[in-house]
Amino acid sequence: MTTLAQPAAPAKTGPRRGSWSRRAPLLPALVITLVLTQIPFVLTIWYSVQHWNLMAPGQKSFAGLANYRATFTDETFWKAIKNTVILTGASTVASIAVGLVLALLLQKRFPGRGVARTLAITPFFVMPVAAALFWRSAMFDPSFGLLGRLTDAVGMARVNWLSDQSMLSIVLITSWRWTPFAMLVLLAGLQALPDEQLEAARVDGAGWWWQFRGVIAPHLRPFLELTALLLSMNIIQTFGEIALLTAGGPAYGTTNITYYVHLRAFNSFDFGTASAYGLVTLVLTIALAMPALRLLSGIFRQEGRR
Amino acid sequence: MTVTIPTPTRETAADAPRHRAARRRRRRPDNDTARWPVAVLGWLGSLLLFSPIAYMLLKSVQTETDAASPAPKLVFQPTLGHYRDAFGAGFWAYAGNSIAVAVVSTVLVLALALPAAYALSVRPIRKSQDALFFFISTKMMPIAAGIIPVYVVAQHLHLLNTVTVLIILHLGMNLPLAVWMIRSFLQEVPGEVLEAAALDGAGRLRTMRSIVLPLIRPGLWSTALLCCVFSWNEYFYAVNLTTTTSTLPVFMQKFLSFGELYTAQVAAVATVVSVPVVVLGWICQRSLVRGLLFGAVK
Numbered sequence: 001m002t003t004l005a006q007p008a009a010p011a012k013t014g015p016r017r018g019s020w021s022r023r024a025p026l027l028p029a030l031v032i033t034l035v036l037t038q039i040p041f042v043l044t045i046w047y048s049v050q051h052w053n054l055m056a057p058g059q060k061s062f063a064g065l066a067n068y069r070a071t072f073t074d075e076t077f078w079k080a081i082k083n084t085v086i087l088t089g090a091s092t093v094a095s096i097a098v099g100l101v102l103a104l105l106l107q108k109r110f111p112g113r114g115v116a117r118t119l120a121i122t123p124f125f126v127m128p129v130a131a132a133l134f135w136r137s138a139m140f141d142p143s144f145g146l147l148g149r150l151t152d153a154v155g156m157a158r159v160n161w162l163s164d165q166s167m168l169s170i171v172l173i174t175s176w177r178w179t180p181f182a183m184l185v186l187l188a189g190l191q192a193l194p195d196e197q198l199e200a201a202r203v204d205g206a207g208w209w210w211q212f213r214g215v216i217a218p219h220l221r222p223f224l225e226l227t228a229l230l231l232s233m234n235i236i237q238t239f240g241e242i243a244l245l246t247a248g249g250p251a252y253g254t255t256n257i258t259y260y261v262h263l264r265a266f267n268s269f270d271f272g273t274a275s276a277y278g279l280v281t282l283v284l285t286i287a288l289a290m291p292a293l294r295l296l297s298g299i300f301r302q303e304g305r306r
Numbered sequence: 307m308t309v310t311i312p313t314p315t316r317e318t319a320a321d322a323p324r325h326r327a328a329r330r331r332r333r334r335p336d337n338d339t340a341r342w343p344v345a346v347l348g349w350l351g352s353l354l355l356f357s358p359i360a361y362m363l364l365k366s367v368q369t370e371t372d373a374a375s376p377a378p379k380l381v382f383q384p385t386l387g388h389y390r391d392a393f394g395a396g397f398w399a400y401a402g403n404s405i406a407v408a409v410v411s412t413v414l415v416l417a418l419a420l421p422a423a424y425a426l427s428v429r430p431i432r433k434s435q436d437a438l439f440f441f442i443s444t445k446m447m448p449i450a451a452g453i454i455p456v457y458v459v460a461q462h463l464h465l466l467n468t469v470t471v472l473i474i475l476h477l478g479m480n481l482p483l484a485v486w487m488i489r490s491f492l493q494e495v496p497g498e499v500l501e502a503a504a505l506d507g508a509g510r511l512r513t514m515r516s517i518v519l520p521l522i523r524p525g526l527w528s529t530a531l532l533c534c535v536f537s538w539n540e541y542f543y544a545v546n547l548t549t550t551t552s553t554l555p556v557f558m559q560k561f562l563s564f565g566e567l568y569t570a571q572v573a574a575v576a577t578v579v580s581v582p583v584v585v586l587g588w589i590c591q592r593s594l595v596r597g598l599l600f601g602a603v604k
Contacts (some may be wrong), residue, residue: 022431025421029481030437032418036478037444040452047454102351109338110345116352118588122359125587127539129555130576133562134362137569144374144569146361179355181598188595230598233446240541240555244562258542261450266546271454278451289446293439296599 041282047275054269067276076252077277080260081284084236087170087256091238092231094175096224099182104212106183107190117187124180132244135173136162140245166246166254173241178234182227189223190216222299229292236285257281365573373570388574397575400557403469407553408537411476412530418477419484420526424514426485427492428500438489441482449542460547467548475543480533487532487597491525492518528590532597535583535590554579 048067052060071077106117123131139145140161148158161169193216201211239258242248248255248263255263257277265274340348353360365373367384426434456475457466465471495518503513519526541555548556558579561572587594 022425022429024425026425026431026437029418029422029485030440033441033444033478033481036474037447037452040455041447043455043458044451047458098351102348102355105340105344105348105351108340108344110340110342110348112349113340113345116349118591119356120352121587121591121594122584123355125535125539125584126359126580127555127558127576127583129539129541129558130579131358133558133572134365134569134576135358136562137572138361138365138373139358141569146358176355176358184595185599188599226599237448237450237542239450243541243545244559258448258450261453262542262546265454265457271458275454278448278454281448282451285446285448285451289443292446293443296442297435297439299599 044275044278044282047271048279050272050275052270052272054271060272063272067272070273071276071280076255077260077280079252080255080257083167083252083254084256084258086167087174087238087254088232088235090171091174091178091235092228094171095178095182095231096186096227098175098179099227100186100220100224102179102183103186103190104216107187120183121180123176124178126177128177128240129244131177132173132241136245140169162246163250166250169245170238170241170254173245174235174238177241178231181234182231185227185230186220186223189220193219222295226292226295226299229288229295233285233288233292236281236288257284362573362576365570366577367574368570370568370570373573388571389578391571392575392578397557397578400552400554401579403472403551404538404553406469407472407476408534411473411480411537412533414473414477415480415484415533416488416526416530419481419488419529422485423488423492427489428495428518429510438486441485444478445482453542453546456543457547467551469551471547472540472543472553475547476537476540479540479543480536483536483597484529484533487529487593488522488526490596491522491529495521525593528593529597531586531590532594535586538583 049063049065050060051063051066102120106113106120137144139147142148142158142160145161147161151157151159159165197215197219198211201215206214236256237258238256239262242254242256242259243262246254248259252260258281261274261277261281264270264277268274364380366388367386368379368382369385369387372379372382425431426438431437460466460471465474499517499521500513503517508517538553539555540553544553544556545559558575561568561575590597
């Protein structure tokens with residue numbers, strides 16, 4: 001039995017709860033969301049069983065499972081899956097690790113904390129395309145970039161970031177963009193921690209590490225899980241950074257599924273196969289979305305009981 | 307899975323001061339204040355995250371020669387020339403489209419989301435939870451999985467390379483988020499206020515217009531700002547569905563061919579296109595978590 005949130009106003013007597021007058025305000029938004037988000041998926045299923053290449057002569061024809069066969073035997077597709085997993089996993093872990101440290105540091109009051117927090121969340125708002133372009137020439141560039149000077153400073157050889165360490169470069173900029181997100185969610189989690197629990201731990205003489213392990217970490221766990229899921233669902237869709245920094249290369253080394261669908265559809269105009277790729281992506285994402293929804297509804301239920 | 311999040315007990319306005327005073331006495335004085343090493347590290351961490359943006363601001367006022375010098379130059383003759391140039395070359399056409407897409411889609415989002423949120427909180431339908439989770443689940447689906455039908459349908463309707471197609475798609479992108487955010491603000495309107503209005507004989511629309519709306523106005527604003535931010539920065543739809551009639555992220559692409567010799571120019575344009583959203587983001591940062599977590603946490 002799930003009763004999630006309590007309505008603000010007590011249910012009044014009068015028209016039945018399911019009556020049309022209650023439903024009417026919801027319908028426009030519901031119908032538009034259904035049309036804009038669900039119908040494309042249904043059509044994608046249909047397209048994915050068609051031979052349909054805009055560049056090839058002839059009309060589209062029924063292909064059965066040929067596109068799926070092509071998908072699963074395509075080495076580049078598997079490479080794209082592998083890249084997606086590496087990029088998403090590494091960026092999610094890095095964002096959470098840095099975000100957690102920052103959240104712990106920025107939790108308590110100190111002079112200028114508001115300004116510090118504001119600066120820290122800024123990377124999340126900067127237009128990703130603009131940031132990627134700037135990073136390309138001012139950070140990653142082997143002769144002019146800031147990262148090159150940093151490696152000089154620690155006595156390392158110059159690295160040609162975008163060609164020799166392409167995946168690391170993408171992970172770096174993606175983590176930079178998403179760390180503020182992790183920090184914000186974890187800060188919200190820390191703020192929901194009752195003072196009494198920490199107080200009790202302190203009275204018992206627990207040091208900083210034990211307070212963290214014994215009180216803060218268990219409390220933060222659902223927030224960490226939720227952050228991980230939301231981050232990975234967003235990072236799985238990384239597109240702009242790849243398009244502008246590496247164009248998926250070298251040798252498909254940084255092509256993730258989103259970028260591969262884009263290449264297939266809009267460079268090769270192979271709509272049938274691209275649709276099949278898209279559907280496989282959908283299935284993979286649903287595997288992440290289900291636990292995320294369950295977690296959210298759990299947190300939501302708790303908040304509703306307030 | 308069960309999730310336990312202990313929530314602080316709410317104090318009523320009357321006994322809050324007494325309560326707080328008692329707590330202050332009980333607590334050690336530095337309980338809420340960071341010790342100085344934490345403060346210093348906190349500042350350093352924030353500055354580290356911000357440093358690429360600071361570097362961008364620095365580069366944007368340097369000449370290309372200064373910007374390309376082998377060692378980073380901190381002392382130089384600043385120039386605003388790149389900012390002047392940033393506004394040339396079709397910038398305003400793309401900027402106008404960006405503003406139109408963000409504003410129109412956000413207005414439509416609010417117009418649709420407000421009644422929907424009402425039907426999911428103040429006067430809830432049966433199974434309102436199912437509807438809510440339907441909205442949220444659409445935010446979790448990959449955009450790549452639906453792009454091909456979107457392209458084909460847009461082509462049939464002659465909507466490719468138009469502002470309209472972006473408005474429609476950004477509407478679909480931001481609507482679920484807005485429904486959740488506005489619902490969480492409506493949820494905070496005390497039931498007694500609504501009851502009192504009903505007792506005074508105010509109809510539902512009247513109650514909504516003259517009592518509820520003023521109460522949730524700040525929340526509506528931050529929802530709107532957040533929707534504008536996401537619309538402004540959106541790139542995937544823009545690059546796949548539009549070319550010449552498009553928004554600023556697509557305009558930015560042309561700087562890809564400029565190469566490393568134009569770092570300062572790129573920095574200036576990147577700053578110009580980012581300033582509006584960064585400012586909006588700063589303004590609505592208090593409600594940001596609510597938006598990112600679909601209102602589940604405040």
